[in-house]
Amino acid sequence: MLSIRKLTKTYKTGDQAxxxxxxxxxxxxxxxxxxxxxxxxxxxxxxINRLVEPSSGEVWLDGSELTRLGAGGLRRARREMGMIxxxxxxxxxxxxxxNVLSGRxxxxxxxRSFFRKYPQSDIDExxxxxxxxxxxxxxxxxADELSGGQRQRVGICRALIQNPKLLLVDEPxxxxxxxxxxxxxxxxxxxxxxRGLAAIIxxxxxxxxxxxxxxxxxxxLGSIEFDGPPDRLTPDVLTTIYGKEDxxxxxxxxxxxxxxEEPEQIEGAL
Amino acid sequence: xxxxxNGQTKTWQRRTTGESLTRxxxxxxxxxxxxxxxxxxxxxxxxxxxxxxxxxxxxxxDRATPPRLEYLTQLGRPIWDTxxxxxxxxxxxxxxxxxxxxxxxxxxxxxxxxxRPLALLIIVSTRSINSLxxxxxxxxxxxxxxxxxxxxxxxxxxxxxxxxLYEAIEEIDRSQVEAIASTGASRWQVMxxxxxxxxxxxxxxxxxxxxxxxxRESTVLxxxxxxxxxxxxxxxLNVLAWPQVSxxxxxxxxxVVVSEWISAKIRGAIx
Amino acid sequence: xxxxxxAELDDMLGKRWKKPxxxxxxxxxxxxxxxxxAYLIAAFSTIEVNWSRVYEGLDxxxxxxxxxxxxxxxxxxxxxxxxxxxxxxxTVAASVVGILISIPIxxxxxxxxxxxxxxxxxxxIVALSRALQxxxxxxxxxxxxxxxxxxxxxxxxxATIGFLSKLLAEDIEAMDRSQAExxxxxxxxWLQWINYGVQPQVMPRLIGLSMYRIDINxRESAILxxxxxxxxxxxxxxxFDRYEYxxxxxxxxxxxxxxxxxxxxxxxxxARVQ
Numbered sequence: 001m002l003s004i005r006k007l008t009k010t011y012k013t014g015d016q017a018x019x020x021x022x023x024x025x026x027x028x029x030x031x032x033x034x035x036x037x038x039x040x041x042x043x044x045x046x047x048i049n050r051l052v053e054p055s056s057g058e059v060w061l062d063g064s065e066l067t068r069l070g071a072g073g074l075r076r077a078r079r080e081m082g083m084i085x086x087x088x089x090x091x092x093x094x095x096x097x098x099n100v101l102s103g104r105x106x107x108x109x110x111x112r113s114f115f116r117k118y119p120q121s122d123i124d125e126x127x128x129x130x131x132x133x134x135x136x137x138x139x140x141x142x143a144d145e146l147s148g149g150q151r152q153r154v155g156i157c158r159a160l161i162q163n164p165k166l167l168l169v170d171e172p173x174x175x176x177x178x179x180x181x182x183x184x185x186x187x188x189x190x191x192x193x194x195r196g197l198a199a200i201i202x203x204x205x206x207x208x209x210x211x212x213x214x215x216x217x218x219x220x221l222g223s224i225e226f227d228g229p230p231d232r233l234t235p236d237v238l239t240t241i242y243g244k245e246d247x248x249x250x251x252x253x254x255x256x257x258x259x260x261e262e263p264e265q266i267e268g269a270l
Numbered sequence: 271x272x273x274x275x276n277g278q279t280k281t282w283q284r285r286t287t288g289e290s291l292t293r294x295x296x297x298x299x300x301x302x303x304x305x306x307x308x309x310x311x312x313x314x315x316x317x318x319x320x321x322x323x324x325x326x327x328x329x330x331x332d333r334a335t336p337p338r339l340e341y342l343t344q345l346g347r348p349i350w351d352t353x354x355x356x357x358x359x360x361x362x363x364x365x366x367x368x369x370x371x372x373x374x375x376x377x378x379x380x381x382x383x384x385x386r387p388l389a390l391l392i393i394v395s396t397r398s399i400n401s402l403x404x405x406x407x408x409x410x411x412x413x414x415x416x417x418x419x420x421x422x423x424x425x426x427x428x429x430x431x432x433x434x435l436y437e438a439i440e441e442i443d444r445s446q447v448e449a450i451a452s453t454g455a456s457r458w459q460v461m462x463x464x465x466x467x468x469x470x471x472x473x474x475x476x477x478x479x480x481x482x483x484x485x486r487e488s489t490v491l492x493x494x495x496x497x498x499x500x501x502x503x504x505x506x507l508n509v510l511a512w513p514q515v516s517x518x519x520x521x522x523x524x525x526v527v528v529s530e531w532i533s534a535k536i537r538g539a540i541x
Numbered sequence: 542x543x544x545x546x547x548a549e550l551d552d553m554l555g556k557r558w559k560k561p562x563x564x565x566x567x568x569x570x571x572x573x574x575x576x577x578x579a580y581l582i583a584a585f586s587t588i589e590v591n592w593s594r595v596y597e598g599l600d601x602x603x604x605x606x607x608x609x610x611x612x613x614x615x616x617x618x619x620x621x622x623x624x625x626x627x628x629x630x631x632t633v634a635a636s637v638v639g640i641l642i643s644i645p646i647x648x649x650x651x652x653x654x655x656x657x658x659x660x661x662x663x664x665x666i667v668a669l670s671r672a673l674q675x676x677x678x679x680x681x682x683x684x685x686x687x688x689x690x691x692x693x694x695x696x697x698x699x700a701t702i703g704f705l706s707k708l709l710a711e712d713i714e715a716m717d718r719s720q721a722e723x724x725x726x727x728x729x730x731w732l733q734w735i736n737y738g739v740q741p742q743v744m745p746r747l748i749g750l751s752m753y754r755i756d757i758n759x760r761e762s763a764i765l766x767x768x769x770x771x772x773x774x775x776x777x778x779x780x781f782d783r784y785e786y787x788x789x790x791x792x793x794x795x796x797x798x799x800x801x802x803x804x805x806x807x808x809x810x811x812a813r814v815q
Contacts, residue, residue: 051452085445087447090446092467103453105456110462131549249468303633310630311691320687398797400764406781410605417588493768524670
């Protein structure tokens, strides 16, 4: 469904963030993107929906090539891809409901959105999603009154109400405590399964990634170093991705699911 | 840390001899400039009047007290006009300042090379020139009256509001804008959902703050004929009706204090 | 998920949703909206605009804008130069004197270092200076001291005191107590305490504010001439009266240029002291 070919990004400073990356994501697959800070995880995700303009290469989503789209075509393509952000990126001075409904912006005209006159179907869907993540009673609260975990749930609703085919998830748990991190990861993967969504989850917490996804892609210095199921992540593989370190403790975490303490092996990414 | 060594004792000094000399030289120039300025002022002054000043001040005080309170009945309309000049001037300025600010802010301007300098030029030139000068100019162009006052206040306020506003726009959180853009929102929807809510508090604060300043400024616009209570002040000064002058000054003082109080209240309610 | 939550969802489905209003009380909300609208209509209807006069003026306005492309610095150069020099002289002298006086008053107006009677006195001076606008002070001072730059100089110095003392006092009140206490603990006398404990903390901001005030003083000095208190304002006024837009444009360009130069200079100086 999503197919990335020879995607390259060189920043103005000369840093090559992505070096001809090839990646295929079939429909309904949840994939974790791991790698050290500066490996290009965030850039890769942002090049797909062109929040960052790629330098060269192709991104195909269901038969359309995204990197050559004009402004209008890009907007239509972005509706197909929901994005969830590291620091939640809710518009803090709007209410929860407005934040969720803002996911429909690509479908409604400017004046309708300006006067908050969304179609009833959108409003019902927003209520259903808020109910699904357990925040229905918060609908008219302002986003900056919410806790971190609650904000991220609103961010998930905003991405899902777009009715996307693909979720782009950028460090969803980087600002959350370990327990909330797991809840959020579980929620994202559950929702993807329910709706048959594909997702690329960019995450620095290897143990958390192994816990929830079917496929792991390791990125190092802008190239893919590993692509496979989570149980094939051996200490050797982690060493090629992250460099020399004692990895046994990290991998063992997969088995001790009760532990709430996640080791902070890598500093938060970009 | 410079340490000078004169014979056997070592002395710590904050600066080396060279640095000290330069500093003394700079100070010397400053003092010389000040003395020159003072001499210029002194030359242009008739010192006889200055020595006589306490007597004249006392004389004016005697004539100006008590203020002629019955004149207050004639000040209703001028006060109303003053208020309107400030309010409409602020409203017009805000309408014009918002697009100017968006064109001037580095992160929203369509072109950093061409449009941004133009917007900055508008901001600098409207801001550098006092509203009284704008009023003078407008009176020469469209004739005296309240309308000239409104436009003068509006022009003067554009630069002020736009400058504060574009600084607020440059400080917004980019990720919220990205999040709205990634939903497939159009350029205007990104403005309405991603940017506008973030600068709203700053905008409201600037509006009220400028309204407060504009009340002050519009009280004196009448001195050059642009309507408001300043007209009465000028007329009273022309006929040396000091009891009326003192009353008008009292009214202006009250207006300034009240508007400052109101603006502080509104700002407190918003933030 | 508990059952009541689902019941709630069923209630909400199909219902219209409206953004909660900024003012929750509907009576108050409509009172504010209608009151403001009524005021605007009333105010608008009382503004008399002589549209034919405005229409005639458009031509002159256009000429004025055109004159910015060919400003005339030459024919009144003597007046312009004299006025500008006087404005600058007033600005410099008033800023120096004003800053020097506002330092002790600013210290006195800071509650954390001044005793109450001094605090009240200094706050009174600050309030008076801030409430009276420059141009009104200038009118009174011209009446008392006669025409000329002395009145303008005194006006600007007085306004500087109100502006700087207030901000300086607020800065001192917000400073870090522990640093000042450390100096006091070393047994310093009052002046030493100010010099070592307070001054280093507020100095960078004082310099920045002073630069900003010099900028304001120059802009204000351009209008004091209108009431006879010296400076470029008188020349400008004459130029407008005679409809000499070329000369007026030249003067305005010079003012804008000097203000920009001062802003640039103060930016450089502020960057160096911080």
